[in-house]
Amino acid sequence: MSAGVRIAFRADASAEIGLGHAMRCLTLADLLRKSGARTRFVCRSLPDYLQRKLTQHGHELILLAASAGNYRADELAHSGFLKTSQQVDAQQTREALADQNWDWLVVDHYGIDHRYETALRDTVRRVMAIDDIGDRQHDCELLLDQNLYADMKQRYDGKTPAACKLLLGPEFALLREEFLRLRQQVESPATEIRHALVSLGGFDPCNLTQVAVTALHRVFGKSLKLDVIIGNEHPSRVEIERICRMHDYRCHLHTERMAEFMAAADIAIGAGGSTSWERCCLGLAAITVAFADNQKDIAASLEQAGACIFLGDQHTATQAAFEKTLQSLLVDRERLSMLSSTAYSLVDGRGAQRVRDHLFSML
Numbered sequence: 001m002s003a004g005v006r007i008a009f010r011a012d013a014s015a016e017i018g019l020g021h022a023m024r025c026l027t028l029a030d031l032l033r034k035s036g037a038r039t040r041f042v043c044r045s046l047p048d049y050l051q052r053k054l055t056q057h058g059h060e061l062i063l064l065a066a067s068a069g070n071y072r073a074d075e076l077a078h079s080g081f082l083k084t085s086q087q088v089d090a091q092q093t094r095e096a097l098a099d100q101n102w103d104w105l106v107v108d109h110y111g112i113d114h115r116y117e118t119a120l121r122d123t124v125r126r127v128m129a130i131d132d133i134g135d136r137q138h139d140c141e142l143l144l145d146q147n148l149y150a151d152m153k154q155r156y157d158g159k160t161p162a163a164c165k166l167l168l169g170p171e172f173a174l175l176r177e178e179f180l181r182l183r184q185q186v187e188s189p190a191t192e193i194r195h196a197l198v199s200l201g202g203f204d205p206c207n208l209t210q211v212a213v214t215a216l217h218r219v220f221g222k223s224l225k226l227d228v229i230i231g232n233e234h235p236s237r238v239e240i241e242r243i244c245r246m247h248d249y250r251c252h253l254h255t256e257r258m259a260e261f262m263a264a265a266d267i268a269i270g271a272g273g274s275t276s277w278e279r280c281c282l283g284l285a286a287i288t289v290a291f292a293d294n295q296k297d298i299a300a301s302l303e304q305a306g307a308c309i310f311l312g313d314q315h316t317a318t319q320a321a322f323e324k325t326l327q328s329l330l331v332d333r334e335r336l337s338m339l340s341s342t343a344y345s346l347v348d349g350r351g352a353q354r355v356r357d358h359l360f361s362m363l
Contacts (some may be wrong), residue, residue, distance in 0.1 A: 005037040005363065008097055008124065011108040012045040015203045015233065017081050018291070020274045021108040022050055024130070024146075024174040028106070029059055031177070031352050032359070042096045044083055049232065049254060062096040064089070082111030090119035097123050103363055104128055107140075114139040126362065131156075132294045140164055141362060144355060146173040146277065147294075148301045148346070167358065173277035173351040178259040180349035186283050189340035190266035191333045193326075195225040197265040197284070199275065201291060202231035202254070206314040208289055210240055212269040215322035217247055219330065227252060227261045267329065267336070269322070272299035272310070277351075280307060283344030285336055287325055289317040307343040 009029060013022035022043070029039045040060035043051075054061050066083070082089055089112070097105075105120055108130035117127045117139040127140040132147055134155040143160055144167045145152070152168050160166070198212045209230055216226060226249040230240055237253075244251040255261070258278065262268065268279055268286045272295035279286050286308040290296040296313065303310040309325055311317040329336045 003036045005032075005104075005360065006040075006100055006102045007032055007037050007104040007106060007359065008040045008042060008102050009106045009108070010042050010093060010112070011106075012043055012081065013047060013050055014045040015205065017045075017110070018273065019047075019050070019202045021130075022046060024274055025106060025108050026050075026054065026057065026059075027174045027176050028352055028355060030057055031356050033058055035356060035360070038100075040097070040100075040102075042093050044089070047233070064092050064096065082109065086112060086116040087119070090116045093120060094123045101125075104359055106130065113137055128359065129160075132298075134159065138164070142167065142358060144168075144172055144174075146170055146274070146351060147298050148305065149297060150301060150304070165358065165362070167355060170277050170280065170347045171351060172354055173274070173281070173347050174355065175278055175281055175347070175349050175351060176259065177352075179262075179278055179281045182259050182263040183281050183283075183349045186263060186344070189283060189337040189344070190285060191337050193220070193224070193266045193329060193336065195227075195265050196220075197227050197229070197261050197268040197270070199229035199258070199261075199268065199270050200289060201271045201273070201275075202233070204230065204234055204291075206291075207234075207236045207240075208314055208317055209234070210236055210243065211317070211319050212322055213240065213243055213247075213249065215319045215326060216269075218319075219323055219326040222247055226250065227265070229255055229258065229261065267326075271295065272302075276302060276308070277347050280343040280347040281349045283340045285329075285339035285343065287311060287322065289313065302343075302346075305342060305346065306338060307346055308339065 009025045011021045011025045013019045033039050042062050044064040102124040104126050105124040106128045113136040128142040129138045129140040130144045138160050142165050200209050228251045232253050241251050262282045262284050268284050270286055272288045272290040288299040288308045288310050290299050290313050299310040302308045311321050
């Protein structure tokens, strides 16, 4: 059924927009390719290591010009992320896909709405939109929003065609296969903090990583086992590596072992984006920080559900706030256990499989 299916992806990654869009598309593309589909990425902005990763995983990659002319500032709230107008981007994407007939185009980009999607109708049979914000119109057959919101059922009212199928909620979270595999091995919820994980995104421009590591050391000292995940481009990489060596903590650059580190930890300090669902899948209690408005909504909803502690953004997630929260969990072991078990109940790790099945069945 999947043999010969052609699926293209339009996503970008940068310090400005983060890595989440490209990484979740890669997760879905890996599963689709494993199921027999042909996959191609069309990207304008993509770090070198991600370019290598895409091609190493067997996906085709076409890079658009880094910048393609002017765009109207009022075209879309996030149009700056696109680095050109939707009209120009759509034309370039058509050219990048002109050599084949494509069954699906998967669009994961805040700078794209129904105008771009409609413009691609002469090139692709169907469009799938991946969204987190719900702030714009889409012209698509399938829409995925893997997040947890109080208004999820009404979030896309009037913003998609009547026949569009909506995949809403963390049961459709796009997680790599190793999370599902390790989920089967996760033991009972943590009752004390012996092993922590700090992972605040590939770029972390405010260097909250160092703030969190300092807070953990002040509360737990060297008795704590700590893994710190940062990107090669982290602005304070050298200093963070020095601090980790000084305290006998482990610092990792762009690790492929994230699921393994999450499964081993009792508590995580992490960003409020799509990695939230990775933590939930493995029942990892979390102290969460938001780096974007949509991350605030996700983290607030998770806190309301009892699956994390949300410290706000870089302005409120101070060292004092981290220390106070860690001290409270040190005393209140029952809360730590509840955070872990509630998170575990929200995500079963089979979301990518469900999305893949919808893509194939709708053909």
